[in-house]
Amino acid sequence: MAIIKNGVNGSVSGKAGSVVFVLTKAGNYVRSLPRVKKRKPSAGQLLYRTRFKMVRSHIIMLNPIIKLGYKTYSAPKRPYDAAMSYNLKEALIRQDDGFAIDWQKFMIAKGSPNPISSYSIEYDQENQVLEVTWEYDTYLEEKFKTQHYNSFLVLYSAADEGVPFQMLTNDLESTLSSGKQNIKIKKNKNEVTYEMFIFFLESYGEGNTDSLHLGSIKV
Structure with a gap:
């Protein structure tokens, strides 16, 4: 003006x-006024944008969980920024046609080591209830005082089959020492693939473990 x-x-x-x-x-x-010439982005810039967009799409959907799972790990950064930084670096697989998420390395929570040493998963199709049972490393539990941490089971649909993004969490909380956690899976018209994660959270939200990817399930 x-x-x-x-x-x-x-x-x-x-x-x-x-x-x-x-x-x-x-x-x-x-x-x-000087004319501003817009430069075409370099191949490296386009590559970074593709990677960033892919990770960001999942972090945004998982952000309510990210805020809990990265709360302590991220300080003084925002949990969102810490989760973006970590997963951009660790959770991408290069493919001929671009990138894919490596769900085994994708982390929805960062904290002390996840103490689960072995686990099993059962799905009651009639009642649509999934149950995870586990054994845990007592040395890690004692070292990080996680015995009474609450379990947080997360099922996440990555929307790669034409269905909307979905995220489910357990309604009732169990503790690490209880060795099991149930989650109700709502019925869908089409078959949905969920990526399953679990981590353990202190009741006051001041501490948590790393998340552990439990695999995927189609229901």
Whole structure:
């Protein structure tokens, strides 16, 4: 916006349309705005944008969980930023036609080591209830005082089969020491593939374990 000082006979400064008014000791003059040439992004920039967009699409959908799972690990960064940084670096697989998410390395929570040493999964199709049972490393449990941490089971549909993104979490919480956690899976018209994750969270939300990818399930 151009500004006229001291009325119509005064000096003019600022921008108006495609020109800019400049005031100097010698007086006023007008010059055209420089043309900004848009450079085409380099191959490296396009590659980074593709990677960023892919990871970001999942972090956004999982953000309610990310806020819990990265709360302690991320400080002083935002949990979102920490999750983006970690998964961009660790959870992508290069393919001929681009990239894919390596779900085994994708982390929805970062903290102390996940203490689960072995686990099994059973799905009751009639009642649509999935149950995860586990054994845990007592050394890690004692070292990080995680015995009474609550289990957080997350089922995430990555929407790669024409279905909307979905995220399910357990309604009732169990503890690490209980060795099991159930989750109700809502019925869908079409078969859905869920990526399954579990981590353990202190009741006051001040500490948590890493997430562990339990595999995928089609229901």
